[in-house]
Amino acid sequence: VGGFWEVLFAIVRKHEINEGFFVTSILFALIVPPTLPLWQAALGITFGVVMAKEIFGGTGRNFLNPALAGRAFLFFAYPAQISGDLVWTAADGFSGATPLSQWAARGGEALVNNATGQPVSWFDAFIGTIPGSVGExxxxxxxxxxxxxLFGRVASWRIVAGVMLGMILTATLFNLIGSATNPMFAMPWYWHLVLGGFAFGMMFMATDPVSASFTNKGKWYYGALIGAMCVLIRVVNPAYPEGMMLAILF
Structure with missing residues (x-):
């Protein structure tokens, strides 16, 4: 679907087809739940490619990440399919909440693998034996x-370092403040790293060379604000425990 729109706009504007739509489509597929209906996936990538990229002139002229814009559209248009308790289904058909939702509801002790019924350790989350979107x-x-x-110089290490520093400082601040009613205040920075889309967003979304900052100093500020905003959204708004998407977009 993404390729269709890229070809269509290339024909209308009489320019070569840009292969960048492959990257956008792959990234989009990695950040949506595996149970998302195909027609919704097609609608999301259509919004991302057309509304977030092509109407601004195409590749290199967009100020929003098309893949994230498509996911944001689906999040607000079809929240039941893109967030909450129905984002992952085990092989036996059992559905359950994501680890971030579990922590937001009852704290770290509530982390349970919905497929096995066993507690989730930090190492489980690090290697990926937990529910979630394909890429996260x-x-x-x-x-x-x-x-x-990073070693190929495709992405900026300054942005990645800025995101990490912003996340660590903000998470530590909330840990020190504490809360008797909001379990997310107690989430350490190393759990923020392995739960949800933080790591994927930090490495593959925030580093988008088109929509990210261009100056070296700006990359530090840009990354730090993303890391801080992600933790802020996760902690202050437990109804939406995943904050990386909105942090990068806004």
Whole structure:
């Protein structure tokens, strides 16, 4: 579907087809739940490619990440399918809440693998034996892939470092403040790293060379604000425990 819109706009504007739509489509597929209906996936990628990229002139002229814009559209248009308790279904048909939703409701002690019924450890979350969207579950694989694009100079290490620093400082601040009613205040920074889409967003979304900051100093500020905003959204708004998407977009 993403390729269709890319070809259509290339024909209308009489320019070469840009292969960037492959990257957008792959990233979009990795950040949506595996149970998302195909027609909704088609609608989301259509919104991302057309409304977030093509109407601004195409690749290189968009100020929003098309893949994230498509996911944001689905989040607000079809929240039941894109968030909450129905984002992952085990092989036996059992549905359950994501680890972030579990922590937001009852704290770290409530983390349970819905497929096995066993408690979820930090290492489980790090290697990816937890429910979630396809691209977000294995922080280990994300970091390996991120290291490849960093060493290849495709992504900026300053943005990645800024996101990490912003997240660590903000999470530590909330840990020190504490809360008797909101379990998210107690989530340490190393849990923020492995739960939800933080690692994937840090490595593959925030580093988008088109929509990210261009100056070296700006990359530090840009990354730090994303990391801080992600934790802020997760903690202050437990009804929406995943904050990376909105942090990068806004």
């Amino acid at each position: 579950v294995s922080t280990l694989m994300i970091l390996i892939g991120g290291a490849i694009i």
